[in-house]
Amino acid sequence: MNQRLQICLVVGIIVFAMILVRSLIKKKLNLKYTLVWLLAVVVMLFAVIFPDVIFSLAHLLGIRTPSNFTFVVFGFFVLLIIFTLTGIVSRFNAQIYRLVQTQAIMEKRIRDLEKELLRGQQEDGQSV
Amino acid sequence: MRILIIIPCYNEEKNIERVVNNLQKNFPQYDYLIVNDCSTDTTKEICKEKQYNYVSLCTNLGIGGGVQTGYIYAAEKGYDVTVQVDGDGQHDPAYIEKLIDVMQANEADMVIGSRFIQNQGFQTSASRRLGIRIINAVIGLCSGVKITDSTSGFRACSKRMTEFFAKNYAQDYPEPEAIVAATLHGYKVMECPVEMRAREGGTSSINLVRSIYYMIKVTCAIILQRFAR
Numbered sequence: 001m002n003q004r005l006q007i008c009l010v011v012g013i014i015v016f017a018m019i020l021v022r023s024l025i026k027k028k029l030n031l032k033y034t035l036v037w038l039l040a041v042v043v044m045l046f047a048v049i050f051p052d053v054i055f056s057l058a059h060l061l062g063i064r065t066p067s068n069f070t071f072v073v074f075g076f077f078v079l080l081i082i083f084t085l086t087g088i089v090s091r092f093n094a095q096i097y098r099l100v101q102t103q104a105i106m107e108k109r110i111r112d113l114e115k116e117l118l119r120g121q122q123e124d125g126q127s128v
Numbered sequence: 129m130r131i132l133i134i135i136p137c138y139n140e141e142k143n144i145e146r147v148v149n150n151l152q153k154n155f156p157q158y159d160y161l162i163v164n165d166c167s168t169d170t171t172k173e174i175c176k177e178k179q180y181n182y183v184s185l186c187t188n189l190g191i192g193g194g195v196q197t198g199y200i201y202a203a204e205k206g207y208d209v210t211v212q213v214d215g216d217g218q219h220d221p222a223y224i225e226k227l228i229d230v231m232q233a234n235e236a237d238m239v240i241g242s243r244f245i246q247n248q249g250f251q252t253s254a255s256r257r258l259g260i261r262i263i264n265a266v267i268g269l270c271s272g273v274k275i276t277d278s279t280s281g282f283r284a285c286s287k288r289m290t291e292f293f294a295k296n297y298a299q300d301y302p303e304p305e306a307i308v309a310a311t312l313h314g315y316k317v318m319e320c321p322v323e324m325r326a327r328e329g330g331t332s333s334i335n336l337v338r339s340i341y342y343m344i345k346v347t348c349a350i351i352l353q354r355f356a357r
Binding site for chain 2: 096097100101102103104105107108
C-alpha cells in the first residue's frame with residue numbers, strides 16, 4: 001500500500017478514535033452503542049498498519065489491490081453500524097409507544113382521582 | 129356485560145362533540161373512551177371542557193398506537209367487549225348491538241362492520257375500493273379468512289381479543305394487519321353488514337401518495353405477519 005495513504009489513514013483513524021473516547025468519557029455516547037465503533041477502529045487500524053495480512057486476504061478473495069480491500073472492509077463496517085442503529089431505533093420506537101400509552105392512561109387516572117377527591121370534599125362541606 | 133367504545137381521534141374538533149353527544153344521549157348503556165392522539169386542533173380542549181371520558185397522548189403515535197391505548201385501558205378495567213368507532217362520525221353506534229349479537233351467536237373474537245356485504249350507505253371512491261379489494265385478497269392468501277372490508281375501523285372485540293391487542297397491535301396502518309394477526313393466533317374473525325356515512329366535518333387524513341405508500345406497506349406487513357412466529 002502507498003506509504004502516504006497509509007499515514008493519512010492512520011492519522012484519520014486515530015483522530016476518530018480520540019473523538020470516540022473523548023465522547024465516551026464525557027458521557028456523550030453510551031458505551032453499549034459505541035462498542036461496534038470501537039471494534040471498527042481496531043479492525044481499521046490493523047488493516048492499515050499490517051497491509052501484508054490484508055494483501056494476502058485480498059489475494060485470497062481475488063481483489064487486486066489491498067487498499068481496495070481496506071475500503072471494502074470500511075464499507076462493511078458502515079453497513080453493520082447502520083444496521084445496528086436501525087435495530088436500536090426500532091426498539092426505542094416500541095419503548096416510546098409503551099411509555100406514551102402508559103403515561104396517557106396514568107394521566108387519566110390522576111384526573112379521575114382529582115375529580116373524585118373534589119367531589120368528596122364538596123360532600124364533606126355540605127354535611128358539616 | 130360491560131362494553132367499552134374506543135374512539136380514536138386525531139384533529140376531530142368538528143366531529144367529536146356530535147359523536148359523543150349521540151353516544152351519551154342515545155346509547156347510555158355503553159361506556160366510551162376517547163383517545164386523543166395528540167391532536168393539533170382543539171380536540172383535547174373540547175374533551176376537557178365537556179368533561180368527556182378521554183385519554184390524551186403526549187406525542188402523536190398514529191392510529192395503531194392510539195387504538196391500542198384504548199385496548200390497554202379496556203384490558204385493565206376488565207371490559208367484556210370493546211368496540212372501535214371512528215371519531216369522524218362515519219360509524220353509526222346503532223350497529224354496535226348487531227356486531228355484538230353476531231359475535232356472541234358465533235362465538236367470534238372479532239366482528240368487523242363491513243359496508244361491502246349489502247353495499248348500502250356510503251361506499252367510498254372507486255380507487256379506494258380497488259385498494260381495499262387488493263388488501264382483502266392479500267389477507268385471504270395469507271390467512272385464509274374471507275374479508276370484504278379489511279380497512280373498516282368499525283369492529284367489536286371479545287375480552288380475550290382485547291387482551292391480545294393490548295399486548296400486540298400493529299402500529300402504522302393496523303386494521304388489515306390486526307385481522308391477519310388475530311386469525312393466525314387462532315382467534316375467530318367475522319364480518320357483519322353495516323351502513324356507513326360519509327364524514328361530515330374535517331378532512332380525511334389519507335391522500336394519493338399516502339395511499340400508495342399505504343398499499344405497499346400494508347402488503348409487506350401482512351406477508352411478514354404470515355411468517356412471523
